[in-house]
Structure formats: C-alpha cells, structure tokens
Amino acid sequence: MSETLKNPTISQQAVGLLLQSHSREPDPIAEQIKEAVDQGIVKGEKKRERRKYIGASSIGDECSRKIQYRYLNKPIDSGKEFTARTLRIFQFGHNIEDYAAKWIQDAGFDLRTEDKMGEQFGFSIADGEIRGHIDGVVCDGPVKAPYPMLWECKSANDNKFRAFEKHGVAKANPVYATQVALYQAYMELTETPCLFTVVNKNTSEIYYEIIPFDQGLAQEASDRAVNILTAAKANDILPRIAQSKDFFLCKFCEFQDSCWGE
Numbered sequence: 001m002s003e004t005l006k007n008p009t010i011s012q013q014a015v016g017l018l019l020q021s022h023s024r025e026p027d028p029i030a031e032q033i034k035e036a037v038d039q040g041i042v043k044g045e046k047k048r049e050r051r052k053y054i055g056a057s058s059i060g061d062e063c064s065r066k067i068q069y070r071y072l073n074k075p076i077d078s079g080k081e082f083t084a085r086t087l088r089i090f091q092f093g094h095n096i097e098d099y100a101a102k103w104i105q106d107a108g109f110d111l112r113t114e115d116k117m118g119e120q121f122g123f124s125i126a127d128g129e130i131r132g133h134i135d136g137v138v139c140d141g142p143v144k145a146p147y148p149m150l151w152e153c154k155s156a157n158d159n160k161f162r163a164f165e166k167h168g169v170a171k172a173n174p175v176y177a178t179q180v181a182l183y184q185a186y187m188e189l190t191e192t193p194c195l196f197t198v199v200n201k202n203t204s205e206i207y208y209e210i211i212p213f214d215q216g217l218a219q220e221a222s223d224r225a226v227n228i229l230t231a232a233k234a235n236d237i238l239p240r241i242a243q244s245k246d247f248f249l250c251k252f253c254e255f256q257d258s259c260w261g262e
Contacts, residue, residue, distance in 0.1 A: 038084035045087055054229060056123075056132030056186075059221045060178025062249060063241040068228050069255045080254040096155040096199050097135060100206070104151075104197075109141035111151060123186035130225050134183050138195055145210075150184050150194040152176070158202040165207055169196055170214075180211055181218035190215070 054071050061067055082090075104111045113136035115121055122133035136151040154176060156164065163172040170177040180194045190213040198207040231238050242250055245260045253259065 041084040041087050042081070045082060053124075053129050053131045054225050056130070056182040056221075057179050058175070059182065059225050060175035063253070064224065064228055065238045065240055065259060066253055066255060068232050068238050069259070071228065071232055074255060074258065076254045077257040080256070092201070093155045096201065097153045100153045100197055100199050101136060101151075103206075104138070107142065109143075110139040111136050112139060113151075121187070123183075125186065126226065126229060129229050132179070132183055132186065134187060137187075137189070146192040148189065149192050149210075150180065150187060150189045151197065152180055152183065152194055153197040153199070155199045155201050158200055161198060161200040161202075161205065161207060164198050164209070169209055169211060177211070177214070178217060178221045181214045182221050184213045185215075185218040185222070189213075 050073050051070070052073070054067060058067055058070060101111055101113050113120070120133045121137065122131060124131045134150060135153045138145075138147060138149045138151050140147050160172070166172075169180070176196075180196065184190050184194060193213065194211040196209040196211050198209075200206070228238065240250075240259060241247070244250075245256065250256050250259070
C-alpha cells in the first residue's frame with residue numbers, strides 16, 4: 001500500500017492567484033453597458049426636483065444644521081453624491097414597501113395607502129414648509145387590535161434588522177421613532193398605536209412592532225422643526241453638532257466640507 005499523501009498547505013496569496021487564473025475577463029461591451037446604466041441612474045437623480053420643505057422623515061436627525069442645509073438646498077460636497085448603487089438600494093426599498101403592503105392586505109387587513117385621488121396620505125403645516133407623507137393606515141383586520149393604526153414600513157439589511165428585533169424602533173433608529181410620532185400627531189392618530197414594519201432585505205423576514213403615541217417626542221420634534229425653519233428664514237446658520245470635523249457623524253455627512261468651511 002502506498003504511503004498516504006498529506007495535503008500541502010496553500011497560502012492565501014497562492015489561492016488568490018489560482019482564482020485569478022480561472023476568472024473570466026470582463027467583456028468590454030458589458031462593461032460599457034453597465035457604465036451607461038449607472039450614469040443614467042445618477043443623471044436621473046440629478047434631474048429630480050429637490051424638496052423645498054422640511055420632511056418629517058428627517059427631523060429626527062441628530063444634526064440640526066444638516067436638516068437646515070437640506071431645507072436650503074445647499075449643494076452637496078463634491079464626491080459625496082449618491083452612487084448608482086445607493087440609488088438602486090433606495091428604489092428597491094420603495095418596491096419592498098409595495099410588496100409589504102400587499103402581503104398585509106392579502107391577509108385580510110384593510111390597509112389603505114392612497115386617498116380617493118390616488119395620492120399618498122400626508123400632512124402640511126407652516127404654509128407647506130413642514131410636510132410628511134405616510135405609508136398608510138390600517139383601518140381594520142382579522143386580528144383584534146386598536147384600529148385605525150398608522151402604518152409605517154421600512155426595509156433594512158440583516159444587521160440593522162437584528163437591531164430592530166433586539167432593541168425596538170426607539171433605540172435602534174430614533175429618526176424613525178421621531179417620524180412615527182410626528183405622523184401620529186399631525187394625522188390625528190394619537191389614540192391608537194402605529195404598526196411599524198421592517199422587511200429584511202437579506203432574508204425576507206418581517207419584523208412588526210406596535211408603537212404607542214409618544215406625545216413628548218412629537219412635541220419636541222415639532223418645536224425643533226419650527227426652530228430650524230425660523231433660523232433658515234433669518235439666515236441664521238445653526239451650530240454644528242460637534243467640535244471637530246472628525247466627529248463620527250460628520251464623517252458621513254454630505255455637507256462635511258462645506259459645513260466646516262463656514
């Protein structure tokens with residue numbers, strides 16, 4: 001019987017070279033098509049009309065100056081624009097919300113996402129300078145619950161989804177919690193909770209949470225929105241959130257360079 005041969009140890013570098021030697025060369029036509037599609041997505045985003053109001057979805061952001069910059073339509077720093085990949089993620093998120101609504105409706109719930117004119121439900125205050133658009137209202141259903149309930153839907157990657165499961169919306173994403181409180185307040189749905197829905201984009205799992213109305217949070221957010229609007233009208237730039245450009249929130253801000261260059 002021949003002696004059993006032991007498997008030789010292969011370095012990671014050797015494995016990488018081996019994989020490269022067997023990988024297909026990119027097709028130049030396919031690469032050009034990919035580039036053209038990406039450019040089309042980015043150009044389409046640049047043509048989209050920017051908001052001329054403070055949205056309820058952003059009032060919970062920790063930095064008031066960032067919210068003010070967005071309201072004033074301040075140009076985004078060079079190199080901080082959304083990539084085609086990020087824009088596709090946003091678009092997929094909207095499509096996922098449509099599926100989530102259909103699943104709830106197919107289960108027998110009376111979920112309404114549009115008014116009689118086919119428009120999204122929403123509110124507008126301060127002469128239209130502060131607005132919000134809700135995902136829907138659950139008016140009735142096969143489960144005994146306090147109807148009507150505000151319905152808010154999000155999608156998340158697996159890591160963020162697990163945070164919602166473990167901590168709940170208020171702790172996992174205060175921006176979303178603020179958004180819900182404002183919607184409940186201005187849509188006059190304060191007597192009943194919100195049905196908050198999160199779809200896992202990696203696994204298609206769904207997380208549901210019943211969120212009671214938080215009057216204190218809604219009042220705080222409303223006051224903050226008015227203060228930001230008032231400062232903007234008076235050309236008064238609000239203070240930065242940090243003392244250093246290297247603060248972790250500033251690193252991810254689309255206005256980092258222009259903000260610290262003020």
